[in-house]
Amino acid sequence: MSVGIIAVAATAVVNSNTLSFTHFRLSLLRPRQFHVGPSRSLPGDLRFAHYYAAGEKTVSRATPCRLRAVLGGGGGVELRDAGATALVVAGAYALVSTFDVLTNRNLIQQNLSRKLVHILSGLLFMASWPIFSTSTGARYFASLVPLVNCLRLLVYGLSLANDEGLIKSVTREGKPEELLRGPLYYVLILILSAIFFWRDSPVGVISVSMMCGGDGIADIMGRRFGFLKLPYNQQKSWAGSISMFVFGFLISLGMLYYFSALGYFQLEWRGTIQRVALVALVATLVESLPTTGIVDDNISVPLASMVAAFLSFGYY
Numbered sequence: 001m002s003v004g005i006i007a008v009a010a011t012a013v014v015n016s017n018t019l020s021f022t023h024f025r026l027s028l029l030r031p032r033q034f035h036v037g038p039s040r041s042l043p044g045d046l047r048f049a050h051y052y053a054a055g056e057k058t059v060s061r062a063t064p065c066r067l068r069a070v071l072g073g074g075g076g077v078e079l080r081d082a083g084a085t086a087l088v089v090a091g092a093y094a095l096v097s098t099f100d101v102l103t104n105r106n107l108i109q110q111n112l113s114r115k116l117v118h119i120l121s122g123l124l125f126m127a128s129w130p131i132f133s134t135s136t137g138a139r140y141f142a143s144l145v146p147l148v149n150c151l152r153l154l155v156y157g158l159s160l161a162n163d164e165g166l167i168k169s170v171t172r173e174g175k176p177e178e179l180l181r182g183p184l185y186y187v188l189i190l191i192l193s194a195i196f197f198w199r200d201s202p203v204g205v206i207s208v209s210m211m212c213g214g215d216g217i218a219d220i221m222g223r224r225f226g227f228l229k230l231p232y233n234q235q236k237s238w239a240g241s242i243s244m245f246v247f248g249f250l251i252s253l254g255m256l257y258y259f260s261a262l263g264y265f266q267l268e269w270r271g272t273i274q275r276v277a278l279v280a281l282v283a284t285l286v287e288s289l290p291t292t293g294i295v296d297d298n299i300s301v302p303l304a305s306m307v308a309a310f311l312s313f314g315y316y
């Protein structure tokens, strides 16, 4: 296995005149590379990894067995991903329990607790994605985290069991059936984002950021400062919508920078800022519509963000 890595590294360094060794090393750690801007030819030696070079519209697929051979696959990868899954599941339980304690001790209001869990859960879940391996199955292990919470919400939402702490931390009125709406849609979107977009596509990163950071902040700021209501929706306010746009935009950029700095994709930032602003505007407009009774924000906001990001970034 080590011979394989040395051979690939040596060949890539020899053939590559556009990639530094660091870039090559990072390339080994990330199975798929995006970059937006002047497309660059990648050395053939990196053909074994997922590459998508905008402009070239070339996508090469990894052969998992070869990728695993190079990166030291086998049981070690699954063990790492299983450990990462257990760690993040424990983190989710700890987060909800923490806000349960804060709510029980009347240190924060139940509504604020719910919104902070809304903001932090998805963003921290997304931030945990780099601890999973570079195997093609890592995203499925990661999606087990929201899946476990989905099952938890179903069990307690259907009153098959009782978890006062969970209900108090994530519902408006403390009714178990509330778990089957906003919170359930929320974790379903996280499952979808992890499986279909994962950490190497700006689409999922922006969509989760807008659902968690943007929509979450809109509630907090709108309830507090929302005196001036929107002309077309008396339930929503300018303060809430402007907050959603600004914070959703900034959090999306921050998360894009996080994954870009870790080497999962490269972005041409001038164009990216414009594209993220457009997606944030679309998501904010959708959230402001008087459709809460028809479709939950935890569905409409991320789906609108996915469509807008897909069209503006051209990623899949």
Ligand SMILES: C/C(=C\COP(=O)(O)O)CCC[C@H](C)CCC[C@H](C)CCCC(C)C
Residues within 6 Å of the ligand: 088, 089, 091, 092, 095, 096, 114, 115, 117, 118, 120, 121, 122, 124, 125, 128, 145, 146, 149, 169, 170, 171, 181, 182, 183, 184, 186, 187, 190, 297, 298
């Ligand atoms: C309160 C939540 C949704 C309600 O939305 P809304 O009705 O106010 O619009 C979020 C529910 C979160 C869920 C119970 C737990 C999700 C955990 C997540 C998948 C993993 C977090 C891991 C991290 C390390 C803390």
Ligand SMILES: Nc1ccn([C@@H]2O[C@H](COP(=O)(O)OP(=O)(O)O)[C@@H](O)[C@H]2O)c(=O)n1
Residues within 6 Å of the ligand: 182, 215, 218, 219, 220, 221, 222, 223, 226, 235, 236, 237, 238, 239, 240, 241, 244, 287, 288, 292, 297
């Ligand atoms: N754009 C927005 C969004 C929410 N809000 C305020 O936040 C409250 C909850 O918003 P929401 O119904 O969208 O809450 P969630 O569905 O996101 O939990 C609203 O009743 C408003 O008081 C606002 O003023 N402006």
